[in-house]
Amino acid sequence: MVIDQLAVIGATGAVGQIVLRLLAERQFPAKRVRLFASERSAGKSIRFRDQDVTVEPLRVESFRGIDVCIASTPDDVARDCLRGIAEQGTIVVDESGAWRMAADVPLVVPEVNPEAIRGHRGLIASPNCSTTQMVVCLKPLHDAARIRRVVVSTYQAASGAGIGGQTDLEQGTRALLDGRPYNYSAFVHPLALNLIPQIGSAKHEGYTSEEMKMVWETHKILGDDSIRVCPTCIRVPVTNCHSESILVETERKLSVPQVRDIFGAAAGITVVDDLAANRYPMPRDCTNQDDVFVGRIREDLSSDCGVTFWCVSDNLRKGAATNAVQIAELLVRARTAV
């Protein structure tokens, strides 16, 4: 089936640009693709599928007749506009944090809980980047042996803070190496050759908003509030791709070969795991890839039913654009099925 009109909101942003590239690459079945952005970017022309498309200003009334829309906007824009657009009949896939925890909004990772889209009432949310790559790994382990506990420390790239974050890292690093000052706009502290142990704002008992997303979104996506999650989210001076050191405790013991087999058979996961040959996932190798890459799989030395591993994924792709496009593809397939 082919839909008539697909819209992309935030088409000029870091994620929006990748959404457009993916729609073209994956030959998304829409007769027409319309692009929206803030007033500031409206009027710009963007090349898409060999055509110049003019970016329209984001106004709710413009969405009449649009079947599906993929929105990559700041939380406040999503909060103000997306419900209204959905109420007019457009199915909205939202990449922001605005609607993820709303009871009537499914939070979907297609490899993990595709069935959740059935319950949508016009709005479907894509999870936070650090959650998405983690739950892709957790799901097959949970199915196999029931996860009881997750301890995760992240190594998150500058691109998670958008184009401004990438610019900050590049310009800030050049300035530091040249001994010049640089004023960061996307980060509260200098990121060049440094680490910032805060992503988001103070949220809950000393945890940041980014960390609590990894707890609450994981519960919602896996449909299991009993899984205990302890996250630590750290910004690292890496351009793109988030990495995570993940420890999982399961109810039934899984051996390392079993875990490797489970990951190997799971949708959306590529295993790169040969320490003796210096092979494991690294941000520079995973950028522009859609999969979640896993390596350094080993038994947890600190418990009897644990496994620990290293997980890297392109946060702009699987962590945002790819996941949203996959949800939109699910929607089109669901229509076909009806």
Place this chain on the structure above:
Amino acid sequence: MVIDQLAVIGATGAVGQIVLRLLAERQFPAKRVRLFASERSAGKSIRFRDQDVTVEPLRVESFRGIDVCIASTPDDVARDCLRGIAEQGTIVVDESGAWRMAADVPLVVPEVNPEAIRGHRGLIASPNCSTTQMVVCLKPLHDAARIRRVVVSTYQAASGAGIGGQTDLEQGTRALLDGRPYNYSAFVHPLALNLIPQIGSAKHEGYTSEEMKMVWETHKILGDDSIRVCPTCIRVPVTNCHSESILVETERKLSVPQVRDIFGAAAGITVVDDLAANRYPMPRDCTNQDDVFVGRIREDLSSDCGVTFWCVSDNLRKGAATNAVQIAELLVRARTAV
């Protein structure tokens, strides 16, 4: 008391240079300080305490009459030379990994197990940098509530690989930003704007040598093999200072205020912990400091008796040079006591 002769082996290396600076700053009580290095560096002149000191080639027989020596060398050099030097009567403080696990060699962090130096037979080892800063934090928690389990993910700086590591990171980053190729010498993969999830070699069931040091050395220093430790060691593109995301489970529950008080009262720890004000330890702020810095202290959301925190320390100072100089100071004080 003042000793006659102190020697510094590896005086031209990254750690050796800091050892010299610390000896001068802390007015180490030695009448004469002699400097040793490999044949390649011998003959060089190094300014120390307003004098030019000529670097001597490392030969065991040259150490007769030297009371104490601080050695910062590769493991193989330490393995070949240091036992012989100790057998001639010099007390050797070794920063390498060669002798740490030998039964007759105390492994000492002065804030943690100063009493262990009593048993020495000429050789005393200083722990691996990633272990040292962690056990400084673990010791007061272990005393207060008995630690049962530690899960740690590290964020280790380029300087841990010596001057070559720092050069690699700086030159590699410049080259990457300028679009030029660069051949790394200290790392098996490019480190610029990247992460390398391997430090050391494959050692034990998928864990690296660096990771197993954090297990075995922690057991030896705390004198308790029953503490279960699960480490993940990652190299990050940071010039200097190792950071660690540490989760600790204790036998008796400790509240966050209790943990903050315990750290606040502990020797060698500075607490920097005010998330709402964006204050926490970061590598750029901790470089050239001797303390271990702790922040982001919070209750473990994944267990009933856990606490998690973020720990940063200058790996060349407390992780190496400072700890070794502190051990040498302990030795001098012990002589005075006799």
